[in-house]
Amino acid sequence: MSNWLPSDFYGNALILSQTGKPLCTLNRKRIEWYLKRGLAEEVTPPEGYPRAIQLNFKAKLDIRNPKSYELAIIRTECVLCGSKDKLTIHHVVPQCIRKLFPLHEKARARQWCVLLCVKCHKNVEDITQAVYRNNYPKGEVANVVKDRILLRRLKGMGILYKLDPDRYDRFMASAGYKTEADIPGPPTKEEERELPHITSKLHRQKLSQWGHDFISNHGGIPGTKEYFRNLFLDFKPQYLPTGYLDL
Numbered sequence: 001m002s003n004w005l006p007s008d009f010y011g012n013a014l015i016l017s018q019t020g021k022p023l024c025t026l027n028r029k030r031i032e033w034y035l036k037r038g039l040a041e042e043v044t045p046p047e048g049y050p051r052a053i054q055l056n057f058k059a060k061l062d063i064r065n066p067k068s069y070e071l072a073i074i075r076t077e078c079v080l081c082g083s084k085d086k087l088t089i090h091h092v093v094p095q096c097i098r099k100l101f102p103l104h105e106k107a108r109a110r111q112w113c114v115l116l117c118v119k120c121h122k123n124v125e126d127i128t129q130a131v132y133r134n135n136y137p138k139g140e141v142a143n144v145v146k147d148r149i150l151l152r153r154l155k156g157m158g159i160l161y162k163l164d165p166d167r168y169d170r171f172m173a174s175a176g177y178k179t180e181a182d183i184p185g186p187p188t189k190e191e192e193r194e195l196p197h198i199t200s201k202l203h204r205q206k207l208s209q210w211g212h213d214f215i216s217n218h219g220g221i222p223g224t225k226e227y228f229r230n231l232f233l234d235f236k237p238q239y240l241p242t243g244y245l246d247l
């Protein structure tokens, strides 16, 4: 099974309000959803659009004016090289930052997700991560807890001496124990069960703190968006859909 996006990812079918006002474009799945439930009818699409449906009820969407990118016909292709193969979704504002944004920012995020082929995606991630992940927490705390539990298990089994001396020293240093006497008894069942929970919780807290610091150091939400927008534009995307990454 492949993880690549389908070639009709965007679909570009237009959805019209009950009064015939264009609301946004949808992919095939969403179109079928409306049609199957009898909420819309297939109509002749305006020029350029492959399909169109018209709602047969008054929708909430009706009262807002769609943004240009919501009506734009978007090609399913890599925005950097134009390839149509092995496409993936790239979040221009990385998830570790974006998840700290307020809800209304996350809800209107479509134009901040662009398509990249797997090759360009790896290149973009490698380069952008090298630039923005300054002092990024790497889960050292998790390792400390894991190494402590490991030493306690080995001591409990009476086989600490079987560890290679270099590895023993490394584990002890990482766990923060000086002598064998510092190592408490074997971990309880409870501690064993809590382990993955504790470690990921600590790491999550560190990541979240790092993200909040990043946002405040980059001028809040608008400054953070501007930062990642510029970082992505440095790759000179030739096929960026109209209205994408607009602030």
Ligand SMILES: [Zn+2]
Pocket (backbone or CB within 6 Å): 078, 079, 080, 081, 082, 083, 116, 117, 118, 119, 120, 121
């Ligand atoms: Zn590409």
